[in-house]
Amino acid sequence: MSQSLVESLKEYVVKSYAMKPNRLVIEVEASKVREVFVKLAEVLGKESFYLATIEGTDLPEKKLIRIDYFINLFKHDAYLVLRAYLPRENPVVPSVIDLIPGALAGELETHDLLGVLFEGNTYLRRSFFVPEDISSKGIYPLRKDSGV
Amino acid sequence: MVEATHLIEIPLTVEIPVGPQHPALHEPLLLKLHADGERVIKVDVITGYNHRGIEKLAEKNTFYRDIFIVGRVCGICNAVHANCYVRALEYLLDVDPPPRAKYLRVLAMELERLHSHMLILAVNAELAGYETLFMYLMKDREYIMKAKEILTGQRVLADYMMVGGVRRDIDEVKKSRILDIVQRVEERVKYYHKVFREDATINKRLRDAGRIKQADALAYSLVGPVARGSGVKTDARAHDKYDAYNEIPFNVITEDYGDSYARAMVRFGELYESANMVKYILTHLPQGNPVPDERKLPRRFPEGESYAIVEAPRGELTYYVSSSGGDKPYRVKIRTPSLNNIVNSAFAYVDQMIADVPIILGSFDPCISCMERAVITDLRRGVKYQIPLKMLGGVKK
Structure with missing residues (x-):
């Protein structure tokens, strides 16, 4: 499964490796995330996977924010992690909400807690989770230097 | 030709808050219903009453x-x-x-x-x-x-x-x-x-x-x-x-x-x-x-x-x-299951009766302290409903 998936997505793969336990990680360019989802639907079929969650990690030493899309390929009993790196100063990635409406919760959460801007998602707003006294100061709590 | 002097705006819907106290389970969640008569045409799911970081x-x-x-x-x-x-x-x-x-x-x-x-x-x-x-x-x-x-x-x-x-x-x-x-x-x-x-x-x-x-x-x-x-x-x-x-x-x-x-x-x-x-x-x-x-x-x-x-x-x-x-x-x-099931499911209430909203929410098994999260609008229909009044009765799912 992993081999054939990497092969069919090879034009987008920057790097691929495994996350414990046996989750396939494919690194892609942030600007290509939407294309990868379209390709994935073509290769596997739209009804064989769903987006489980979106996770963001702050990496201040590398001046990057890492963003992971966890995709449950439930018809293949497998998991795929799409990974992209964004510049920490300007973390912008195209939203996939029109392709996958289930991305809503993940995109809103990652925006509010980490400050990633999902371009094209009109529902983004602060104080999704973060209380207003913190969000009004422009603080993103999951950034390592947020002081929260 | 007579020029119009007034613009009369008729509210399209009635807004009914369900919650945040006890909408289904004894946990805080606000469903903001936009209803036309007895029929729901849009729901905003508003959470965030429980976020603990x-x-x-x-x-x-x-x-x-x-x-x-x-x-x-x-x-x-x-x-x-x-x-x-x-x-x-x-x-x-x-x-x-x-x-x-x-x-x-x-x-x-x-x-x-x-x-x-x-x-x-x-x-x-x-x-x-x-x-x-x-x-x-x-x-x-x-x-x-x-x-x-x-x-x-x-x-x-x-x-x-x-x-x-x-x-x-x-x-x-x-x-x-x-x-x-x-x-x-x-x-x-x-x-x-x-x-x-x-x-x-x-x-x-x-x-x-x-x-x-x-x-x-x-x-x-x-x-x-x-x-x-x-x-x-x-x-x-x-x-x-x-x-x-x-x-x-x-x-x-x-x-x-x-x-x-x-x-x-x-x-x-x-x-x-x-x-x-x-x-x-x-x-x-x-x-x-x-x-x-x-x-x-x-x-x-x-x-x-x-x-x-x-x-x-x-x-x-x-x-x-x-x-x-x-x-x-x-x-x-x-990532808790209720985050996906409650935040992403606003579309499921559309075109249902007001009285059925708690039943539907209950059937999703909401666990709010689990998901502690948000403002959502119905994605399939968009935020604004610019439709003539006479079409209101025929809102299709």
């Missing part, structure tokens, strides 16, 4: 302390939270717990599924107008809580999972007591199942309420009994076969129709499956010592990352744990 808290505490913190994300499903996090740590450490511990973990989690499903079925009955049925179901649920107490020492917060095993072993007396309880409760569940199938009022209230098609369940990332009620065969226990699920036989229950009734039937089917699994575990429990020596566990974790999933009573629950080498995690990401 547990992911941040987990970064500030050690790997081992976090086991107790994540167990408190949710009261009802604390064993699955702790199990998922503990397994994420075990993946990082390459630790494999002994078979007896794996069986006991599944036992605790299946007892939890039993009482969680009985709770939400009781709430479904209450929302449909049957307080007596609620009381009966809750009484029998209490026996399962007792069984969980016999196993873990606590009827709610178990704190049962440890890296490399479980906290307590079980002896023959406890085994026979739990077996006895589960057999008795199973008989009662059969009776409640019959009530749900045959009672005219429950059927009328639950059938066709909040129908979700299979394609929508997938596109909106719905999980657990909500997805399975719409015919999506997804179950983390079957996909990932973690702990002892590769040895214990069980079936993945699905229903095709996708309404509140189908979701209730999935839960009944899973009650039988869980009861059978409990009986299988108690009669096939491997020998050995399931309790690890805590003093021998490493304090510092190697660098790396892991992603564990577990089938919580409400659906797939995921934990991502990243370690930069040290005694504290670099990042812990928790």
Whole structure:
């Protein structure tokens, strides 16, 4: 499964490796995330996977924010992690909400807690989770230097 | 030609807040309904009344302390939270717990599924107008809580999972007591199942309420009994076969129709499956010592990352744990099933009657303190409804 998936997505793969336990990680360019989802639907079929969650990690030493899309390929009993790196100063990635409406919760959460801007998602707003006294100061709590 | 001098704006809809006090369960959630007469045309799901910043808290505490913190994300499903996090740590450490511990973990989690499903079925009955049925179901649920107490020492917060095993072993007396309880409760569940199938009022209230098609369940990332009620065969226990699920036989229950009734039937089917699994575990429990020596566990974790999933009573629950080498995690990401099922499901209320909204919300088994999250509008329809008044009656789903 992993081999054939990497092969069919090879034009987008920057790097691929495994996350414990046996989750396939494919690194892609942030600007290509939407294309990868379209390709994935073509290769596997739209009804064989769903987006489980979106996770963001702050990496201040590398001046990057890492963003992971966890995709449950439930018809293949497998998991795929799409990974992209964004510049920490300007973390912008195209939203996939029109392709996958289930991305809503993940995109809103990652925006509010980490400050990633999902371009094209009109529902983004602060104080999704973060209380207003913190969000009004422009603080993103999951950034390592947020002081929260 | 007469020039218009006034612009008259007629509000298109009536806005009705449902919640945040007790919309279905006794937890805070606000459903802002936009209704045209009795029909709902849009719903904003507003949460965030419960956000406690547990992911941040987990970064500030050690790997081992976090086991107790994540167990408190949710009261009802604390064993699955702790199990998922503990397994994420075990993946990082390459630790494999002994078979007896794996069986006991599944036992605790299946007892939890039993009482969680009985709770939400009781709430479904209450929302449909049957307080007596609620009381009966809750009484029998209490026996399962007792069984969980016999196993873990606590009827709610178990704190049962440890890296490399479980906290307590079980002896023959406890085994026979739990077996006895589960057999008795199973008989009662059969009776409640019959009530749900045959009672005219429950059927009328639950059938066709909040129908979700299979394609929508997938596109909106719905999980657990909500997805399975719409015919999506997804179950983390079957996909990932973690702990002892590769040895214990069980079936993945699905229903095709996708309404509140189908979701209730999935839960009944899973009650039988869980009861059978409990009986299988108690009669096939491997020998050995399931309790690890805590003093021998490493304090510092190697660098790396892991992603564990577990089938919580409400659906797939995921934990991502990243370690930069040290005694504290670099990042812990928790995605609870209710986050997807409640935040993404605003579309399911559209074109339903106002009175059915609590029924539909109840059928999603909301766990607000679990998801603690948001402002959502219906995605399929967009935010604004620029349609003539005369078309209001014909809003199509």
